[in-house]
Amino acid sequence: MQDTKSLNISVELNSKGYAFLPAFLPDHSTIEVSQLIGTPIQNDKISGVHILTPKRKKDSKPNLYSGNFGHNDFPFHTDMAHWYKPPKYLLLRCINGSEDVFTKVLHSSKILNQIPQNKANMALFKPRKAVNGRLTLLKFKQPNEGSFLLRWDQLFLMPSNDAAEEISNMFEEMSNIDSVNFLLNKPGDTLIIDNFKTFHARSGISKKSTNRIVERTYLNNLNYGS
Amino acid sequence: MAAEELPHEWSTEALFAKAQRNAEKMLAQSKEEWTFGFWSALTLEMLLRATLSNISPTLIADNKSWYDLYYSLGFEPITKKYTPKSISISEVIKRLESISDEFTGEEKNYCISHMELRNSEVHSGDLPFDKLNHSEWLGKFYSVCKILLAIKGLVLDDLFGTDEATTAETLIDAYHDKSAKAVIGTIEAHKEVWEGKGDEDKETLAKQAETWASRNEGHRLNCPSCNSKALVFGNSIGTISKTIDEDTITEKQNYLPSHFECVACGLKINGYSKLNACGLGDTFTATNIYDAFEYYESENYDKYHDWEPDYNE
Numbered sequence: 001m002q003d004t005k006s007l008n009i010s011v012e013l014n015s016k017g018y019a020f021l022p023a024f025l026p027d028h029s030t031i032e033v034s035q036l037i038g039t040p041i042q043n044d045k046i047s048g049v050h051i052l053t054p055k056r057k058k059d060s061k062p063n064l065y066s067g068n069f070g071h072n073d074f075p076f077h078t079d080m081a082h083w084y085k086p087p088k089y090l091l092l093r094c095i096n097g098s099e100d101v102f103t104k105v106l107h108s109s110k111i112l113n114q115i116p117q118n119k120a121n122m123a124l125f126k127p128r129k130a131v132n133g134r135l136t137l138l139k140f141k142q143p144n145e146g147s148f149l150l151r152w153d154q155l156f157l158m159p160s161n162d163a164a165e166e167i168s169n170m171f172e173e174m175s176n177i178d179s180v181n182f183l184l185n186k187p188g189d190t191l192i193i194d195n196f197k198t199f200h201a202r203s204g205i206s207k208k209s210t211n212r213i214v215e216r217t218y219l220n221n222l223n224y225g226s
Numbered sequence: 227m228a229a230e231e232l233p234h235e236w237s238t239e240a241l242f243a244k245a246q247r248n249a250e251k252m253l254a255q256s257k258e259e260w261t262f263g264f265w266s267a268l269t270l271e272m273l274l275r276a277t278l279s280n281i282s283p284t285l286i287a288d289n290k291s292w293y294d295l296y297y298s299l300g301f302e303p304i305t306k307k308y309t310p311k312s313i314s315i316s317e318v319i320k321r322l323e324s325i326s327d328e329f330t331g332e333e334k335n336y337c338i339s340h341m342e343l344r345n346s347e348v349h350s351g352d353l354p355f356d357k358l359n360h361s362e363w364l365g366k367f368y369s370v371c372k373i374l375l376a377i378k379g380l381v382l383d384d385l386f387g388t389d390e391a392t393t394a395e396t397l398i399d400a401y402h403d404k405s406a407k408a409v410i411g412t413i414e415a416h417k418e419v420w421e422g423k424g425d426e427d428k429e430t431l432a433k434q435a436e437t438w439a440s441r442n443e444g445h446r447l448n449c450p451s452c453n454s455k456a457l458v459f460g461n462s463i464g465t466i467s468k469t470i471d472e473d474t475i476t477e478k479q480n481y482l483p484s485h486f487e488c489v490a491c492g493l494k495i496n497g498y499s500k501l502n503a504c505g506l507g508d509t510f511t512a513t514n515i516y517d518a519f520e521y522y523e524s525e526n527y528d529k530y531h532d533w534e535p536d537y538n539e
Contacts, residue, residue: 041229084239085230118388124243131231137243161250220228 009037009192010222013089017198018105018180018191026188030093030215033190038219041087046080050216051095054205063129068155071205076106076171076179079195079218081153082127084138087218090200092191094184098209103191104179104201108150111199112141115167120150123163128156140167149196184214192219236283236298236312238276238378242385245272249385257364257480257509260347263355266367267344273385274318274337277374278325285321286312315341328373336366361507365401368394393463393482396498400507406499413504416451416493428452428490435490445481445510454490458483458506475516480509 012019025033030049034040041047057070065074080086092103112120123140137160142149151157152171159165179201182191193200205212233240252265278285287298288311296303297310313321316338323334340363343354372382372394382391400406420428435454439446444457460481467478486495486506501507 043229045231046229080229083229083231084233085228087229118383121384122246122387124247134232134235136232136235136240137247139239139243142239161247218229 013192013194013222016180017107017194018182020182021188021190021192023186023188024190026186028188030091030095030217033093034091034217034219036223037091037192038089038222041218041220043218046087046218048217052092052214052216054101054210054212065155071210073204074202075154076104076174076177076199076201077153077155078149078151078199081125081151082129082131082138082156084136085144086149086151086195088194088196088221089219090193090195091217091219092184092193093215093217094187094189094213095215096211096213097183097185097187097189098205098212099183099185100203100206101209101212102181102183102203103214104177104181104203105191105193106177106179106199106201108197108199110178111152111171112150114170119163119166122161123167124160125151125157125164126160128158140164144196147196150199152199184212234283234298234300235310236275236279236286238280238283241272241276241279242378245269245276246385248272250387253386253390256511257360258511260353260355260358262360263343263358263363264347266364267340267347267355269385270337270340270367270371271315271344273371273374274315274322275312277377278318278322280378281325286318288313322374322377326373326377328377333370333373336370340367359505359508361502361505361509365397365502365507369398369401372398389464396482397502397507400499400502403499403503406497406503409495409500409504412495413451413493416491420452420491431490435488438489445483445512447506449488449491449493450504450506451493452488452491454488456486456488456490456493458501458510459485459487460510463509470518473518475518475521477514477516479512481512482509483507 009019009021025036028036031040034049054071055064055066057067060066060070062068069075078086079090120141121139124137125140126135126137138151138157140151140163142151152167154168154171159168181203183189184191248265248269252262252269255262255265275286282298284295284298287294291311293303293305293308294311297308302308319334319337319341322329323331343358346352346354368382371385375381375385382394386394423431432452432454435449435456439455439457442457444459446455446457448454449456460483463480463482469476469478483498483501483506484496486493486501488494495501495504495506498507
C-alpha cells in the first residue's frame, strides 16, 4: 500500500486547504483509503461513505442541494455549515468520472480579505431549520482550538445580524472568484478538502456527465499530523 | 476534533453569542427609551453567564439535582420529563465574585441592582427602566462589561462593535473620574451669584438666554445653576439613521455631550466627565426632517434638463 507520509497530505492541506491525489489506490475502497489517510467521523448522521450522484431537482428533496439546484452549479459552501462544529475534512473520491464537472475550492483567506475584521468577528448566523429541536446562534468566524473555522451556506444558514447580512450579500454578489478547480475524472482521483479553511462548490452537470459518481467521507483528523 | 451538531446550551460560546445578539438589540434602541435599559439587562445577564461558563458549564448547573450536573457535562439523563435547570443570575454573580479578583463587591452590587430592574420589568407592573437616565448607569454598565469581557480574554469591541466601544470607553472614563465631581461646586458658585442678582436682571438675562438658545444649534435644556434655557453641544457618535416615510426623509444622529453653556448666569462646563457628574451626560439625538424632493434635489437635479437630447452630429 502506498505510504501516505510521502504524499505530504497534511503539508498540502495546511498550506492550501486541499490535497489532490490523482488515481490514488484505485483498487481500494473509499473507506479503506479514508482510514489510511485519517480518522473517519463516527456520527450517526454523517459517518460512512456517501454516494454522490447528479439528481434533477424534481427527483430530489428540498433539504438537499440537488433538491434546490438540480444539475445547475452548486454554490460555494462549507459542508454542514449549520452544525456548531462541522466536519474538519471531507474526502471526495472518483468512482465514475466526468470530464466537465469541476469541484471548485476557494481558500477562506480570499473571502476574509474582503471583510473588515470586526464584521467577520461579529457576524452571527442561525440554521434555517432547528437542529435536534434546538436553534442556536453560530459565529461566521468561530474560534476553534487556537485557530478558527469559517462557515458559509447560502441555503442552510440565515443571517442573524447586520454583519451577517452584509457577508451574505457579499457572497451573493461575488463574481470572478479565484478558485482552484479539480476534475474527478479517473477512478481513484481523490480530493481532500479542509472544510474549516476553504469553501467548495460543484459546477453544473452536462448531459454527458449525468452518470458521474463521487464517494464522500468525512474525517476528523489526518493520520500524519494536521 | 469531532464534529458536533450543537453547542451545549450552557457553553460560553452559545451564551456569548446570545449576549452579542442582545447587545445589538440594545444598541438598536434609542438611549432615551426604556427598551434600551431593558435590553442592556438581558445583555448583562447573558454576559455574566458566559463569563462563568468560560471556566466550565458545570458552574451553571443547578445544585439541587445531580441530573443537571450530568447534563452540564454533555450527557442527557435517562429520566422522564427532564428539563435542564441552571442557577439563578444572583448565584452566577455571587460565584463570579468568589472566582475573580477583578469582579469585586462593587461590580457584584451593580449587577444585582441592574438584574433587579430587569426582574421588576418582567414580573411587576412597575416601569423601572422608564425612570432611568442612561447617563446615571451606562458608564458603570460598560465598566462592568469591560471587566467581564477581560475575564474571557475579550474587549468591548467584541460585544458592542467598534463604534459603540469607543463611546463606551469615554463613558467608563467619566464614571471613574472622581475629580469631575468638582463641577458641582462650580454650579453652586454660579447659583449663589445668580441668586444675588435683582429680579429684573434675572428676567432680562433669562429672556436673552431663551432667544440665544433657540437661535443656536445644540441641545436645549435648563441650566443646573439658574434654570434658564441653555445649550449642550456634543460630538456625533455612531452612524446617521435614515427613515423614509412617503414624502419625507428623517435623519437621526446621536451626540455625546462635550460642552455646556448658559448665557444667563455664564456657567460653562467642558468635558464629558464633568457633564456626566452634574447630570448633563445623557446622549441626545438631533433629528432633521427633509422633504423627499428637497433631499434628493441636489443629486438628481439635471442641470442640462432644458437642453435637447445629446447627439453626435
